[in-house]
Amino acid sequence: MGDLFDTNASARDDKAHDSAPRPLADRLRPKALAEVIGQEKVIGPDGPLGVMLASGSLTSLVFWGPPGVGKTTIARLLADETDLHFVQISAIFSGVPELRKVFDAAKHRRANGQGTLLFVDEIHRFNKAQQDGFLPHMEDGTILLVGATTENPSFELNAALLSRSQVLVLERLTLAELERLAQRAEKELDRALPLDGAARESLLEMADGDGRALLNLIEQVAAWKTDTKLDTNALTARLMKRAAQYDKSGDAHYNLISALHKSVRGSDPDAALYWLARMLDGGEDPRYLARRITRMAVEDIGLADPQAQAVCLQSWETYERLGSPEGELALAQAVTYLALAPKSNAAYVAYKAAMKAAKKTGSEPPPKHILNAPTGLMKEQGYGAGYAYDHDAEDAFSGQNYFPDTMERPELYKPVERGFERELGKRVAYFAKLRARKEDAGS
Structure with missing residues (x-):
């Protein structure tokens, strides 16, 4: 009797599930x-x-891409295509x-x-030991692993796991692809969205390349009771714009700061301002940006424009005094x-070459003529002997050697x-x- 009751209850649950309203994303x-x-490009x-x-x-795969681009769907369809459970x-x-239960x-x-x-969704969330646990089951054919991650696999996944998998990059959907998805949704809903052309484009932009987000937005818009087509203002008044995808500690953070830095180095103020705005809009700490902007002045402008560092430091101080959002204008000015300053990394390259030379020469002492001799013993050892005081020399330049005696200049x-x-x-x-x-006069 108990078994019969459970079976009937299960059947009723399945029937209720079938008749329950399904989200548009699931129906499509x-x-x-x-x-x-x-x-x-992938499929x-x-x-x-x-x-x-x-x-x-x-083979085992890792899908790397932003949310809502089809990672889970493609994995499920792969199982169908290959008759795998x-x-x-x-x-x-x-x-x-x-x-352990899954593997058993x-x-x-x-x-x-x-x-x-x-x-495995969000596979990068597993720690090293957990990731290593997949390896024997992948190698003996117990499982075919398909992982999905929004983070860079090079940084987040073990080398051993990556060596047994192929990483496939899935890209955010273009506006044209989102439009195709919107048309498919309208066919499923059996009605057109109540939006004019500009509002429709705004809706696609709100999805920010995320197909699942677009379908959720479409489901909201389709439920509105209206006899006229809404314009962009009406649309944005009813819908909150989807927040831009930006993880201040993740891949987007490093991608966008790289884009900002390279735009400055490439002398493109428009692109530099765009990436600065993207980071600020995503919630990046302006103090982090102030520090990185100052680094750009040191690394890429250098002594071609010594004023650049001062401009950055002043903009940093201005932000500290004004705060957000007014202080962010000072960062934009910097x-x-x-971006428009002359560029040189000569001092940066010279510094790296100096560090390389310092490591190579180890503990070589300075030449004795430029060493101080505060004690009699040191004077007896030749410390300071023969030092030429540059201010007493012609042109205030002695031309003496300041590198270790054993080192070629x-x-x-x-x-x-x-x-x-x-x-x-000059x-x-x-x-x-x-x-x-x-040197010629001395020889």
Whole structure:
């Protein structure tokens, strides 16, 4: 009686589930890889996944990409294409006991002749030991692992796991691809969205390349009771704009600061201001940006414009005094100044060369003539003997050697012909000429 009751209850639950309203994203989930919108570079006939399926040689995979681009859907469809049993877990909610159960069940299936495709969402959340736990089951064929991550696998996944998998990069959906998805949604809903052309484009932009987010937005808009088409103002008044994808400690953080730095180095103030705005809009700490902007002045402008460092430090101080949002304008001014300043990394290159020479020469002492001799013993040892006081020399330049006696004089600082460093180049050449004259006179 108990078993019969449980069976009937289960049947009623299944029927209730079938009749319950389903989210639009679930209703539009593709039934075949050919229905997936976007990711043609990966799943197309000439893409890595398409080639694998055509040759029947699917390997373990790691899908790397932003949210809402089809990582879970593609993994599920791969299981269908290859007749593998699909198991999905999330690294956020799974630990060692859950993994052990998954592996045991996969072994049992394998013994009965069926393989298992194990899809691990947010795989980067597993620690090193947990990631290592997958390896023996991947190697003996118990599971075919498909991991999904929004973080850079190079930094977040073990080398051993990566060596046994192929990383496939999934890209955010373009506006054209989002439009295709919107049209598919309208067909499913059997009505057009009540938006004019500009508002429709704004809706697509709100999704920020995330297909799942777009479908959620469409579901909200479709539920509105209106007889007229809404414009952009009406749309934005009813919908909150989706926050930009930005993790201040993750991949986006490093990608955007790299884009800002390279835009400054490339003398493009418009691009530099854009990436600065993207980071500030994403919630980046302006103090972090002030520090990095100052570093750009030191590393990429250098002595071609010595004023650049002062501009950065002043903008930093201005931000500290004004706070947000007014102080952020000072950072924008500094970024603009740096982008338009003459560029030189000559001092940076010279410093790195000096560090390399210092490591190579080890503990070589300075020449004795430039050492102080505060004691009689040190004077007897020759400390300070023969030192030429430059202010007493012609042109205030003695031309003496200041490198270790055993070290051949290197040429470390090589000024560029840009900005103020052009003047410094003339000075370097001037002293080199005087030094050569002194050496000729001494020989």
